[in-house]
Amino acid sequence: MHHQHLWLAALLAASVSFGSVGARTYETIDGHPCLRSYDGLMDWSSYFAEDHKDLVTVSKIGESWLKNNKGRHDGVHEIPDGGFDIYALNVTASNSARTSEEKGKMLLTSGVHAREYAPPELLARFLEMLVHGYNNDADITWILEHVEVHAILYVNPDGRFMAERYPGLYWRKNLNPVRCGGGSEYGVDLNRNFNFFWGDTNGASNYACDSDYHGPSPESEPETQAMAEYARNLFPDDQRKKFPMEQIDEPFGEDNTGMYIDIHASGGYVYYPWGHKDEKSPDDESLQALGRKINSFNDYKLWAGDQPDFVYEASGDTSDWAYGVLGVATYGLEIGDDFYQECTMFEEEVVPKNLPALLFSAKTVAKPFSIIKGPDVLEIEAHSVNGEIRISAHVSDSQMVNAIEGFPDFRTGDQSITQVRLYLDVHPDDYTEGADEAWEMEPVDAALDSDEETVGLVLSARDHFSVGRHRLFVRATDSDGYDGPVSSVFVDIAESETSLRAASLRGATHPSPQN
Numbered sequence: 001m002h003h004q005h006l007w008l009a010a011l012l013a014a015s016v017s018f019g020s021v022g023a024r025t026y027e028t029i030d031g032h033p034c035l036r037s038y039d040g041l042m043d044w045s046s047y048f049a050e051d052h053k054d055l056v057t058v059s060k061i062g063e064s065w066l067k068n069n070k071g072r073h074d075g076v077h078e079i080p081d082g083g084f085d086i087y088a089l090n091v092t093a094s095n096s097a098r099t100s101e102e103k104g105k106m107l108l109t110s111g112v113h114a115r116e117y118a119p120p121e122l123l124a125r126f127l128e129m130l131v132h133g134y135n136n137d138a139d140i141t142w143i144l145e146h147v148e149v150h151a152i153l154y155v156n157p158d159g160r161f162m163a164e165r166y167p168g169l170y171w172r173k174n175l176n177p178v179r180c181g182g183g184s185e186y187g188v189d190l191n192r193n194f195n196f197f198w199g200d201t202n203g204a205s206n207y208a209c210d211s212d213y214h215g216p217s218p219e220s221e222p223e224t225q226a227m228a229e230y231a232r233n234l235f236p237d238d239q240r241k242k243f244p245m246e247q248i249d250e251p252f253g254e255d256n257t258g259m260y261i262d263i264h265a266s267g268g269y270v271y272y273p274w275g276h277k278d279e280k281s282p283d284d285e286s287l288q289a290l291g292r293k294i295n296s297f298n299d300y301k302l303w304a305g306d307q308p309d310f311v312y313e314a315s316g317d318t319s320d321w322a323y324g325v326l327g328v329a330t331y332g333l334e335i336g337d338d339f340y341q342e343c344t345m346f347e348e349e350v351v352p353k354n355l356p357a358l359l360f361s362a363k364t365v366a367k368p369f370s371i372i373k374g375p376d377v378l379e380i381e382a383h384s385v386n387g388e389i390r391i392s393a394h395v396s397d398s399q400m401v402n403a404i405e406g407f408p409d410f411r412t413g414d415q416s417i418t419q420v421r422l423y424l425d426v427h428p429d430d431y432t433e434g435a436d437e438a439w440e441m442e443p444v445d446a447a448l449d450s451d452e453e454t455v456g457l458v459l460s461a462r463d464h465f466s467v468g469r470h471r472l473f474v475r476a477t478d479s480d481g482y483d484g485p486v487s488s489v490f491v492d493i494a495e496s497e498t499s500l501r502a503a504s505l506r507g508a509t510h511p512s513p514q515n
Contacts, residue, residue, distance in 0.1 A: 062226020374484025
């Protein structure tokens with residue numbers, strides 16, 4: 001069943017529009033007024049960090065091929081001699097109680113393939129939503145207190161210059177002319193250049209003029225090196241396998257932390273390992289559950305080993321590398337229906353379907369291989385009645401993971417709900433027995449005995465709430481012992497009388513079924 005996300009309109013209304021921040025306007029791609037150009041997003045990045053110093057930092061992480069090499073001049077196309085720097089943004093609450101070392105890490109990339117216009121814009125919109133949702137949306141607030149969201153908008157800036165300047169070329173690769181003769185088909189496909197099954201010609205080409213040419217050696221390209229080094233420094237090295245290729249059939253285990261997401265275009269797919277072969281990964285139970293739950297937001301087909309919509313092999317790509325080498329949960333998106341995405345579909349389909357998917361992913365970063373198997377909190381409601389705060393929640397182990405029509409139910413959604421716990425003003429991961437308040441919510445049908453439950457709790461406003469804003473956190477657990485993603489809402493308690501501004505997940509941060 002496909003899901004709609006009514007909450008998104010409110011968050012987007014709180015965010016800036018794509019083209020301006022206050023009085024500022026940014027350059028857009030010719031013929032695509034909804035998509036900021038490379039120059040536009042670079043300008044935006046600088047101002048974004050300047051305007052939100054407590055939430056955003058920007059750092060240079062590398063240089064493009066043309067930065068240190070002379071390009072091929074054919075007398076027809078302008079080549080950006082001097083190249084470009086490559087930048088990463090980090091969005092997180094700098095004033096939170098957690099240090100950087102204590103926060104989960106999430107890395108998102110776009111612009112790996114130059115001709116895919118929409119992915120950098122979608123990624124920038126996600127960062128805007130996070131920043132403008134902080135202290136306005138309870139889920140976004142706790143995410144930024146517990147997670148660092150890192151983003152590289154343009155992994156391939158040289159190629160992006162060519163794709164925007166000369167759209168007729170449909171430029172995909174970088175601008176390294178290695179081993180390819182004349183013409184405009186040269187370059188290395190950066191998404192075949194990573195050091196995991198690099199050079200496997202089932203999923204890449206040895207011929208330098210092909211669109212999927214893997215390059216002369218693994219991580220031969222400065223763009224690949226920049227991203228790979230950034231990721232290696234970001235994610236903990238003690239969770240990696242010593243010999244990734246030899247240990248390929250060994251699962252990583254459910255305590256691993258971190259998530260990597262690569263955004264591409266087009267076709268409407270969510271893909272996850274394995275991509276270099278049509279076989280399941282050893283952590284398929286977790287990664288397939290992740291892919292299925294992302295589908296519940298965007299209705300994208302699953303492109304992964306042993307799935308009916310596996311399209312073709314891709315070896316040396318970012319997703320398999322980040323999972324196989326770094327040990328993080330990974331997936332990718334193929335958004336929209338065109339490399340040069342038109343604006344109506346982008347605004348009406350791509351953005352509203354995929355921003356909720358990215359936000360949901362951020363809730364699982366601490367232990368994605370485990371959390372993704374747990375039950376989802378689909379709805380929270382709270383009301384003030386005669387001095388009491390009446391709270392209800394709807395949770396499900398099955399609804400999101402089994403949303404794909406025609407697919408068999410998945411084993412991670414078969415468990416009964418065994419506990420739904422409410423926390424007041426403390427995230428469950430920060431809860432201290434005796435110092436913080438938490439309660440078990442009670443099932444409305446008198447027993448927790450199914451994979452989907454509605455639960456409730458009544459609290460005295462006078463005994464538990466002071467005047468002002470509070471946060472309610474809810475987490476559900478299934479019969480296999482898996483804790484699911486945390487969901488949260490703000491509540492405001494008035495001085496004159498206990499009153500509550502309640503938000504439900506249908507109006508705030510979660511999917512509701514489309515009838």
